[in-house]
Ligand SMILES: Nc1ncnc2c1ncn2[C@@H]1O[C@H](COP(=O)(O)OP(=O)(O)O)[C@@H](O)[C@H]1O
């Protein structure tokens with residue numbers, strides 16, 4: 001049983017506020033991903049859990065116990081770094097055995113345990129090699145294996161897949177999640193890659209400039225982001241953001257200059273006013289190619305074949321829209337089309353601070 005809790009954690013380095021009032025938790029056995037752009041404070045947060053630093057204010061709790069002043073070795077955490085931090089002159093066997101030797105396990109027990117982990121991680125054939133004689137994926141698995149050997153209550157991962165090529169990254173995602181689920185170990189996983197966050201996490205914590213911007217299950221955060229930052233950080237292609245004015249004609253509400261009809265119930269629920277300027281967000285898959293030519297037309301700039309979908313980049317005046325469509329009816333660059341949103345999928349944001357109008 002292991003839980004992690006951040007309570008109003010602040011951490012500064014000189015003039016840089018790395019973490020500002022950070023609050024989130026990870027339940028027992030939960031896989032929580034901290035995601036955000038480079039420099040947003042992810043590694044700092046992870047290091048505070050491991051005990052490689054202390055908060056300036058606020059508390060980090062493990063199993064409800066304040067960790068201030070508790071030595072790293074007494075926190076029950078094992079960490080996997082982006083650089084893997086393997087001992088270069090030691091064999092794979094010795095790297096895997098290290099946490100067990102540190103705990104003075106018996107030699108036969110160490111051997112048995114290392115062999116078991118090696119077999120689980122497909123490292124049996126390379127136990128006598130040194131790290132430089134391994135592929136990137138094998139090194140990554142040794143780093144994971146060494147963390148497993150420590151048999152921690154909590155796994156901490158800091159961008160563990162960043163050095164791998166794309167296909168290997170995809171398969172290691174599956175491997176790490178499968179292993180985490182079968183071991184049921186509370187895991188805090190740091191990445192700048194939104195796809196990793198959405199595919200791997202039970203729950204995602206989005207950070208920006210040291211602040212938590214959103215917490216939720218991947219689908220929930222993707223479909224129902226609390227603000228513009230989360231909406232545009234999660235999802236590829238990036239969500240379409242357009243700024244327009246609410247106008248009323250013939251009892252219908254439109255978003256101009258796009259000539260998009262807004263459902264009356266949404267307008268009244270969000271208390272949108274006539275002539276109010278709002279920013280709307282619509283995901284590429286929530287845009288529809290509308291039949292006939294509307295008042296506003298969009299020109300197809302490029303067309304990307306994605307297998308099951310086509311991704312169009314389109315333009316109208318100063319505005320751009322990315323649209324995902326079925327590959328059945330292919331449009332060529334230069335084509336002129338009309339585009340409308342699926343009304344229920346439009347998100348409205350405050351133009352100034354970006355909070356979601358809901
Ligand atoms: N030891 C340190 N000394 C000075 N500044 C630091 C130190 N560690 C982190 N920072 C700064 O704190 C901010 C957050 O860093 P970090 O947590 O490493 O971000 P991330 O892992 O999200 O890329 C950055 O601006 C970084 O430069």
Ligand SMILES: [Mg+2]
Nearest residue numbers: 042043044158
């Ligand atoms: Mg980092």
